[in-house]
Amino acid sequence: MMKFKAAVLATALLSGVPTFAAELLTNGGFEAGNLSGWSRTGPHSGGCNSNYTVGTTGSTSGCTGFGPYNSFTNPTEGSYAAYNSLDGSAGSTYAISQTVLLPNAIGDATISWSDAAGGGAGWNWAQPRTFSVDLFNGAALIGNVYNATFTNNGGAGFFQNWTVRSIDVMSLLSGFGGQSVTLRFSNFIPQTSTGPASFAIDNVSFDATAVPEPAMLGLFGLGVAGLAGLRRRKRA
Incomplete structure (x- = not known):
């Protein structure tokens, strides 16, 4: 414990201003086995018209068994991931x-x-399906975090295995400190029933580093001064 305190103190003294990292999401890896913490919107009639559903295998998408992706893909980490169809x-x-x-x-x-x-x-898609990650403040769009399209022109089929994305959103969120924001993952289907396809997400993280306010910095400074005084007394 003393080594940990000393490391924190040294980091703070070197950086001048301490920061504290926090994970903001609940159930980001879907390891609750359901969509607890998340809100789901859009149709969900099953099969190849399935909205996001949590499961342990790619068959959870409800639209599998067609080459080249066959039974699709299992969670990248842990036991669960969130799946939906792209039809x-x-x-x-x-x-x-x-x-x-x-x-x-x-x-x-x-x-x-x-x-x-x-x-x-x-199957041939004349229009691509779209995957978007967006941030909202209430109903107002703050900005698009990520955007991708999926096509199947020529009917050859496709498969994109698990790919890790990491996006710095500090520029989008400047000015929104202390406010509630909504992170949304969405898939848009432009055409009706053009072929079986599935999509999956896992290991979602929304990490923010908090900088203490002036009052907290003052208390931190007093704590640093107190620790320094204590060390001087022990040496004396």
Whole structure:
């Protein structure tokens, strides 16, 4: 414990201003076995028209068994991941979101996750499906964090195994300290029933580094001074 305190003190003295990192999301890895902490919006009729659902295997997507991706893919880490299909009714948006409270003063903010996707052979998509990660303040869009499209032109099928993404969102969130923001993952389906396909996400993290406010810094300074005085007395 004393070594830990000494390390914290040394870091603070070298940096001048201490910071504290915190994970803002609940159930970001879906290890609760469900969507606890998340809100789901959009259609969900099952099969190849399935919204995000948590499960232990790729078959959870409800739209599997078609080459080249066959039974799709299992969770990248832990026992669970969130899956949905990339087929369904034209104009549909499958989405999950979670609202978090940002620190009053933000030093850094990063959103990371893993995603995977697959589409069956023998089907041709004239219009690409879209995967988006966005931040909202209430109903107002703060900005787009990430955007990707999936196509199956020529009907050859495709498979993108788990890929790790990490995006610095500090520039988007400057000015939103102390406010609630919503992180949303969504898939847009532009055409009706053009072929089996699935999508998955796992290991979602929304990490923010908080910078203490002036009052807290004052208390921290008193604590540092007290520790320094204690060490001088012990040496004497």
